[in-house]
Each structure stands twice: as structure tokens, then as C-alpha cells.
Amino acid sequence: MARQEKPVDVVLVGLGWTNSIMGMELAQEGLNVLALERGEDRDTVPDFAYPKMADELTYGVRYKLMAKPAKSTITVRHSLTETALPYRHLGSFLPGDGVGGAGTHWNGHTWRPMPEELRLRSYVEETFGKDIIPADMTIQDFGVSYDELEPHFDFFDKVMGVSGKAGNVNGEIHEGGNPFEGRRSSEYPLPPLKRTFNDELFTNVAKEHGLHPFPLPSSNASEAYTNPYGMQLGPCNFCGFCERYGCLNFSKASPQTCILGALKQHKNFSYRANSEVLKVELADDKKTAKGVTYIDKNGEEVFQPAKIVIVGTFAYNNVRLLLLSGIGQPYDPVTNTGTVGRNYAYQMMGGATLFFKDKFFNPFIGAGSNATTVDDYAINQIDFAKEGFIGGSYLLAAQTNGQPIRSMPLPAGTPSWGAGWKKATKDYYGHSMSISSHGSNMSYRDCYLSLDPNYTDDHGLPLLRLTFDWKDNDIRMTQFMKGKVEALAKGLNPDHLNISFKDFGAKYDVRPYQTTHNVGGAIMGTNPKTSVLNRYQQSWDVHNVFVLGSSSFPQNLQYNPTMLVGGLAYWTAKAIREQYLKQPGPLVQA
């Protein structure tokens, strides 16, 4: 029999970016808000303090801040007929846990989606015709427009203190920014970061090719800054310990640095760490939730009553919680019925490493978002009918770190050990830069999430199963980008050039790190037959359950997801504050 806690107005499941935002918005509304976080409590001091953060082995290689597969993992298979096997140690993607979630150990790349990406199926059909969409490709519109989200993007920019150069302010194109981006209502709150040597080389070659280079929008603060919540950021000092690390310098935007310090001042907000939610408990009619059941830090089962449940954990964990709770109908790819688990998507990356014997890059002088980019091959710039694929990439020359265990690029053909390997590390460390492609991934009928029949967690509950593999459409996209990247790289005349892009027949591989931008499975949309959530990220089936995060995306962006995840959280918060609290019930009639 579970112990029962005192009821609250709102229970937040998870305490990363989305539920920090939601906590602030609903605490401001005067509601009694409680967050339950599966992992440990974390703050800049003492958890991210110098010098202990500058430890590549502990954080960069052994993943101290990430979710532990021993406690929580998924299983993976390539197709419907295979047996899925557990993702036993981390590689391909690195979910966070603990207070702040993945928002503590990200790099800070802060892109808005393109307006066209939020209505992708409509954009493709209107522009190129329905026929170019492959039969098994299940791309959809989000059901919310860029213009509706723009005020929230603008505010989240200011909360995070994003450093960058706008390319489109109220429809006016500005030199030095991204000319292809959606309309912004204001310039970035902070100017771009300082430019490192790789930025200079990439900018020059991109301009020679007629492209439009600009600084990557960065949530690594370029100057001292105070955000709308009164939280203070310090200027980034290019320490080179961003991705996989908490920021030791109060410079990288995170829930801790931007929201939680202010949120904790609200007496009607509280949180409990080491509290793992196992289930959202439904009323008998299955139309509303009563609260959640969780395991507390002592291993005791607790029922937490609440009037509203906001699920804001890492993307695929949201999907698992819905499946374990019986919210919505599980998706079946064979009959193409049900919705929960549908439209999982990942991202398609590729890259080139350029080696220059006589150039010094000092790669340890880095920041997570220290990069120059071009968006000339974005989704709204490519003729899909002509090129034969749907999708796009931005290209970037980034210098994020020079940590030598995991950031030791060597020319292709170098021995992996012995005297030749050692000599190459001495000759080439610090003498290379990269140009990468960060691309979209479309959704497909047979790429989805479900409960695994064979493997369980410590509580005996089934793990989540991912069925996913690469499709030719997305391979054609990355091969197109390969040509563009190769031309730019050769334009810089490197002494050696390594090129790595996926080719036809490539299988999804869980071993090398690719990106943590997993999306879908609990997608938003306009039709309850093809989406789990309505346009306000509210469950179609259980109206007092809202689900936040990139699990809402019907297909993946070509960009990093945090800005869209945060913008959607503010959009949902506004709907709850202005509509739902006055009249609880479905915000959209099915």
C-alpha cells in the first residue's frame, strides 16, 4: 500500500528545462507546484565547481552527469522482425538525469526551427506536390505555427541570454546573420562569442563559395548578463568543458543558471530529488489523472495526488510513462493504428576533419557553441523535387573542446596504437578543424517506440523498445551535404582530409556518439488519430495531463531542439494559465 502525500495543484514529472519553465509559470500563477526528479539534486556550486569539472575521464568519458543504463535504458532493433537488444552502455545518445536534466550538459546550440519545419507536410505538398512524399514517410504538421510561437522563442532567448547575430528582424534582412531564418521580433540579447581561428577560415571559404556564414546562436554567454528572472550569467571563458559537463562559470544557460535559482524563491514551489515516477494514476473513467505514483529516495512507494500532471522527462521516457500508465492507445505499425510511440525520429550527421601541419588551432580554447555556420542548405532552400529527398542540414565549423581522450582526430590510415599512433598524436593534436553537417531525419511508419517484451528495469517494468533504421531519403540528404562539405573543405587546402558521411545500406549504430536529439513518440498534432497531444501539448485522452519535450515533434528538425522544446513549454504554460485553469477540459475538441 503506497504512502499518500498531501495533494498539490500541479505535479511536474522531471525537472529539466521544460518543467523548470512550467514550474516558474505556474508558481507565478499562485498554484501549489511540486516537481519530482528521478535523479539527484544538482547545482553549479558545489556540483559543477572548478576544478573538478575539468576532468575529462569522469565526466566526458565515464558520463557522470548522464542517465545510468543500469537504472534506465531502452532496447534497440533495426526492424519489426528482429529481437531488440539493450542499449547497455551509452554511446549514440546521452540522456541526462538529475535536476537540470540534459540542460546541464548540453553545448548550448540554440536554433529556432524554420517556419516551414513546423508545417512540413503542408509545405512539401504545397510547394512540390503530394507525390514526392514516400508512402511510408509519416511526416506531419505540428499544429502550431512559427508566428504563434515567436513571442515564446523571443522570451526564451532572453531567459537563456542567447549570444548571436539576427538575420531577420521583423522581416528586414541583416548582414552577418542567418538570412534564411524565420522572422525574429528582436535581436539576440547578447552579441556573438569571440571568433576562433577555425571560424575565420570557415567564414572565408564559405564566402568564396557564395554562402552566408554567421555565428552559431549560442547559450554560452558572450558578456555578463541578467535575465528577466533576475538570474545572472558570467561571460564564457572558453574553458573547453561544455558538452557532457555542468558549466563551472555560470555562463552556459541551464535550468540552474537561468530559472531554478529564482524558482526556488517561490514558497508555493517545491521539488523532491531521487523520486522516480512509475505511473500516472487515472480516474476510473480514464478521462482524468488523479496524480502519480513514485518511488522515493528510501525506496518507498508514494502516491502523490495532483489536479494537473505535467510530464517533462527526457523525450523517450515521456513515451514510456504514457505506455506504462495506459494513456492513449499504443501505436501498431502493422495495422497503422494507435498513436503512442508513433513517429520516432533521430538526426543525420556527417563531417569532415581538415588537418594542417603548419596551423595552430589550440582546440582546448573552446565553448560548446563556439562555431560558425551556414544555413544555405536548409529545408526552405532545397528543391526537394529536383534533389530527390526531403530534409536539410546546417553546416558548422565548431571548436568545442580539445580534451585529448575523446577529441584526438588523426588522419585516416593512422595506426590505432604503437609508435605510429603516438607520433601522430604529437604531430596532429591541435592542427585540425572540422566542418560538419547537422541534419534532419524524417519519420516513417516502422520507426517507433513500444514496450519491450523481454527486458525490464529494477522495478520489473518493461524497458522501452526503439525500432529504427536509416532510410534512403535521409541518406540522399546526407550524401547531398557530403558534396557541399567536401567542396568547402577542399577549398581550404588541408594537408589531409577525413570525410565521414553515411552511405546507402548504413545501419543505425548505437556505438559512436551522434546526437542526443531523439524526438517523437508522443507527438502533437491536429488529429487524435495521428497524434497523442493536441496543439497545446495536452493529451487528447486525459485532459489534465500535458507532455512536454521533443517527444512532441512529429519528425526531427535539422536543428538542435532546445529552443523549440522551451518555446513549446511557454506556449503550453500560456494555454494553461489563460484557458485551462478557468475551464479545465480539452483545449481542442477532438
Place this chain on the structure above:
Amino acid sequence: MDSRPDDSRRRFMKGAMWVISASTLGTGVMMAPTANAAPSLTEYKPVFFTPDEWAFVLAACERLIPADETGPSALDANVPIFIDRQMLGDFGQASDWYMKGPFMEGPAELGFQSPLTPAQTYQKGIAATNTYCRQTFSKSFAELSPEQQDQLLTQLQHNELKFDGVSAKQFFDFLLQNTKEGYFADPIHGGNKNMEPWKMIGFPGARASYLEWAELHNVKYPMGPVSLNGDRG
């Protein structure tokens, strides 16, 4: 290409060095130059490996990163001490990994599927390699010539030796990964003795403060490394 800074830049760099040193000193790091002297490999008593296993680890590390004029060897850098210490820690014990069954083989792309922890993989891998060496050469791995050792390591790497109950390739992969980790990880973990591997490549370790340097393009950063303990290389 002439990468030497001009006079004004050199003056700036001298100033910047002073600024960085002062700020690094000011962050609470102990800077005693003689603190935390690394142990001598010959006097180190392994906490995990048996004498036979230890002899193997020493010999294998010496081949994976050998001694020559380029820079420190794995043995110079105390890499075996690092590996020994890792075995009883979270890595060796696979504490963070999902180690529940059933264990099944699958496509390589689905990743690690062994029921053995890294520590068990070392134990079984070393024993199997030594058994193979004794059957083939009447010597243990550590007693073979460097050329024979290289040949054996190459066979392990390419999974050309089939052992009962352990994958030769998985064993080699852990060994190589851990050797490189011990070479380049902060000395606090037992390897990277005196930060010599960092000095060889020019990595400044835990300095973690370079704002003044970001816009100095194509100039070699001149400062030596510091460690998490505040030692200077």
C-alpha cells in the same frame, strides 16, 4: 607559414600569461610544485591484478604506446596503475551499465552485449591469451619478443583468436581504450605521470580559462599544463 607572433603580440601574450596565472591561482587550487608525487611503477603493488595478470598488462601497455624519442611510453606515464585502479571502480565493475539478461548476440551495431564486466573481461582475456601463448610458443605473453607481442595484439584486435567465454576483440578494445585513457586522463586517476603526455601534445589540462586567447589566431598557446591537484607540468 610564419607562426611567430610579432613584438606587440608577444608583449600581449606575456601580459595574458600573467593574468591567467593569477586567476588560476586565485580559484582555490593548491599550487605546491612538489605535491602529489606520482608513484614509481616498479614499486607499485597492484590492487586488482594478480602477478601474472600484472606482467601481461605491463607488457601489453609497453607495446600499445612504446618507448621512443617521440614522447613518454605508457609505462613512463604509469598507465598500468591507471588500469589497475579502474578495475575495482565503476568502469571495471560495469556499475553504471545495464547488465541484466537475457544476453544474446546481435548485429555489431547494437553494441556491447557481453555478460562479463570489463574486469572479468580482462581476467578471462589475459588468461586465454597466456594459455594460447604457452601452447604456441611455450612462453607467456610477457616473455615473447616485442615483434611477437605486436603480432598477438594485432590478432586480438582483429578477433583472429577464438577464446572460450570471452571475445578477444572486446578484451583488446577495453585494453586499448583504457591505455589511451590512462595516458591522457588527469593524473588524479593514476596515469599521465607528471603530465608528460599532455606536454608532448600541448594540452594545458585543467586550466579551463582562455578568454584572452580566443581571438589570437594561429599562435601556439605557450603555457604548460596544470592538473586537478594544482600541479604544474
